[in-house]
Amino acid sequence: MQSETVKMNVSVWRGNRRDGGYLSYKVPMEDNQTILDVVTWIQHNEDPTLSYRFACRVGMCGSCAMMVNGIPRWTCRTHVKKVLKDNAIKVAPLRNLPVIKDLATDMDRFFDNWNKAGGVHHSDQTRNDEIELIDPNKPARKIVDAGIECINCAVCFAACDTVSGNDQYLGPAALNRAWTLVNDEKDADRPGILDLVSGNGGCHNCHSQGSCSEYCPNELDPMVAIAGLKRETMRHLISQGKTDA
C-alpha cells in the first residue's frame, strides 16, 4: 500500500519587469530536496513556462541564486528542510536586479560593476617573461586567497541595502574582486584600481551592514574586503599628497 505523499505549499513569483505576483503550488516533499529541485519540479509537472536560471547544480557556477523566504540563497545547495517554515516556502527573483521573467533577473549591472571596479587582470608581462613565483604564505597572498572563491552568484548584491539605495554603488562582489587584485603582486595597475574604487559609488559608500558577509554562500567576507579598500584608498591618498608636495 502506498503511503500518502506529504506536500508543501510553495509560492513562486511569476511575472515580468512591469508586473507580476505570487502563484501557489503544492509540491511533494522528498527526503533530500533542494529549493532548485522544488522549482524544477514545478516547471516539469505544473507549468513548463516557469523561467529560472541554473547550470551546475553543485554550487560552483553561481547561476541559481534566488530569494528564499526573503533571504538570498544559492538554491542548488539550500535544502528544503533548512528553510521550510509552517510547511511553506516563498521563492522570488533576486533583489536589486531587474526581473526578466519569473525567477530570472537581468544581471548586467552586477557584471558591469566588476569592470567598473577594475576587476580584470592588468598585466605588464609578456608570454616570453618568466613566470613570477608567488610565496603562498605571504600575508598579501593570504588576503587574495581569502577572497578569490567568489562564484558571481549575486547573493551579496541582493542582500545589500546600499545597493538598493544607491544606483551608482559597485556592490560587495565587485569591490571584493578589486580587493583581491589590489593585494595581487602580479597585477600591474593597483593604484588605478584604488582610484576606480574610491570614486562615486565606490568602497566609501559601504555602511558595513554586513549582509554580504552574512549570506555569502562561499563564506567570503566582502565587508572586510571593502574595509580593506577604504584603508588602502586613504593610505594611497595620503602618500599621493606627500608625493605631490
Next chain:
Amino acid sequence: MIQPHRSHTLFLAFLLHRISGLLLALFLPIHFWVLSLTLTAPNEFDSMLAWSDNSFVKLAEFVLVFLLAVHIFGGLRLIALELLDWNSGQKTAAASAVAIAVFVSGIFLLRAI
C-alpha cells in the same frame, strides 16, 4: 516588521548606530540651549535643574547615556574595522558594544536614583 535579510547582528548594530546618532543629533541643540541659559537666564536654568530632578527625567537621562555609550563603542568598532585591519569577531564586538553601553548607563541610573 524588519525584513528577513536584515535580521542579523551586524545589521541591527548598524540600525542602532544610526538611530542613536540621529537621536543624539536632535538632543545636542537642546542641550546647548539649556547650557546657554546659565549665561542668559540663570534663574530659568536653576528652575530647569530643579525640574530635572524628577524620576521621569532621570529615566530619560539613562536612555541618553545608553545612546551616547552605544554610539561611542559602536563607532570605535567601525573605526577599528576600517582603519586598524582588525576584522575578526565583528559580531562579538558589536554585541560587546551594546553590553558595555548597558553597563555604563546602568551604573549611571543606579547612581542617579
